[in-house]
Each structure stands twice: as structure tokens, then as C-alpha cells.
Amino acid sequence: MGTVGIAADPLHREHASGGHPERPARLDAILGQLERRGLRARLRELAPRDPEPPELLAVHTPGALERFDAVAAAGGGWLDPDTYVTPRSPAAARRAAGCVLAAIEAVLSGEVNSAFCAVRPPGHHATRDRSMGFCLLNNVAIAAAGALAAGVDRVAIVDWDVHHGNGTQQIFEADPRVLYASTHAAPFYPGTGFVDEAGPGDARGTNLNLPLPAGTGDAGFLACYEQAVLPALERFEPELVLVSCGWDAHARDPLAPLNVSTGGYTRIARLVRDAAARLCGGRLVVALEGGYDEHALAWCASALCELLLGDEPVADPRPTTAAPGPDVSPVIAAARQAAGLG
Secondary structure, rough: OOOOOOOOOOHHOOOOOOOOOOHHHHHHHHHHHHHHHHOHHHOOOOOOOOOHHHHHHHOHHHHHHHHHHHHHHHEEEEEEOOEEHHHHHEEEEEEEHHHHHHHHHHHHHOOOEEEEEEOOOOOOOOOOOOEEEOOOOOOOHHHHHHHHHOOOOOOOEOOOOOOOHHHHHHHHHHOOOEEEEEEEOOOOOOOOOOOOOOOOHHHHOOOEEEEEEEOHHHHHHHHHHHHHHHHHHHHHHOOEHHHHHEOOOOOOOOOOOOOHHHHHHHHHHHHHHHHHHHHOOOEEEEOOOOOOOOHHHHHHHHHHHHHHOOOOOOOOOOOOOOOOOOOOOOHHHHHHOOOOOO
């Protein structure tokens, strides 16, 4: 599978507010698991950096950046009921975006074949002009814009977070060079991601939304990828695949209702890894988004890294089971039709 990189930085821990589910312990669970399993030593550490101002402004308005910087400079506070800022949050957010940029650069240069970015705060809800939903900067969107600026013609973003990445979709919905495919719970925060949001004009079909009912579970989740996301990737023929990797669709997650197991997430990751291998020489960058149960985070992360390294993942020792979920075939059929997949 080639060399696999990891991008992480202690600075990510400095964005913290007591009692909030988006907390430093999330990264501790992931990185601790990779250490215990001997996986981190097999990954190439990628030197993090901060984005340059033009790299941020390719995605976000000056006002969006100034807003959370001002709150931080005033000692911290809340941008909305979900999204906090501390004096150290701007530095942590910039470093998170820079880690994903560094991973993109390493993949494009051939230093590594794929990479996992263990970063926070997450990013996919951040729009051009607003931080929201735990997210300050849109890490994956900044990286995708960086890849386009570096000469990549087609970038695919797969978002398997339980929430719709409204910010990522808004930023790229009219850009035919970017495919955005999302599986997410509905109705659920942030209230976007309907099947008919398929992109305007020349970009029609480059947004693929699969809003899923509560209790969907492994079978329905897998069907979405096999029957809609993979065909969209095959048609688009990306030169690079990015993943907005939220593990909050997990059955153990306290904030979400989709009931996906560690094994289910591993099967989806395998499908996307294999698609990247077929379509773009394995050029794949996975960046952490949500996920708020530490056991689920740890075991999903180790399974992902094992897949990237070419190993067979070790099974979660505390597997979850759920009753068969609802029929999601109408959602898949509607999404395929909206995206022009037949």
C-alpha cells in the first residue's frame, strides 16, 4: 500500500473548554491507541505547518477569520451555542488546517501514498463566512483548494461524518472540479444535505447527498457507498480523494443515531481506500472530523490505519450490534437520480 503518513500536533490540545464533547481527550484516545498497537511507529510523521493567508482566503472571507480571532483576543467566548473559542483556538485551528495541507503536499509529492490527519478542531461545518457546529476553519476545504491551486484537476471529498458538511458543500457546490459526497443523518444538524442539492449548472452531479434515517446501521450505510458513492467516484475519476472522517455515526456515539459499528466503518474505509487505489494511484488523505466516544474513536482509527498500511484490521473487542435498520433504497435511488447516476 506504500508509505502512510500521519499529521498531528500537540497544539491541537490547546483548543479546550471544560465539558464540551469536542475535547482534547478525543485525540488522546486515537493517538494512544495507535501507540499501543504499534501503528504510529509504522507511519511517517509529517511536519505540520500553518496555512499562509492566501490559503485561508481561498476558502474563507476575511470577516470569518477576524470574527473568531477577535473573540479569542478578548479572552474567549462562544460564536454560537455549539462553538467555543479560547485564546489558543485560532492557533490550534490554523495548525489543524495546516496539517491537512501538509498531508496533501506529501501525497502529491510522492513522499507518502496516503495519510491520516489526527486534527482538531474539526472543520466541515465552517462556511465561507461563518464558523459553526464545533468548527472554526474548514480543514478539508482548505486542503482541497490547495490541491487545486497545485494543479490537481479533480478532487473528490467523501464525508462519512454523521452530520452533513454544509460548509464544504457551500464552498464547492458550484465548482465542477470538486465532487462532494456525503452520508449523514436526517433530520439532523445542520438541516442541510437534501438529495436535490446536487450542484448548479456545470457542477450538476458533483454534489451527492444521502440523508439517512435514524437506525440505518451497517447494511444501509454500506449500500449507500456501494450503490451511490462508489459509482459517483468512478464517474468523476478523481486525481485525489479526501475524506471528512467523522466517526460519530458509530452506535456508541452519544450525539448521533445511525448505529454504525466499528466493522461497518471499516468496510466503508476499505471501499474508499480501494477506490482511490483504482482511480488515482491510492492518493488518499483522511482528516478527522467528529466522533465523541473514545472507544469508538480509538478502534475506528486503528482499523483505518491498518487498512492504509495494508494490514487486515484487528476486530473491535467490544463490538456493537443493532436491530436491522430501515430500508434506505428510496434514499439511494433519489440521490442517484439527482446526481445523474441513473
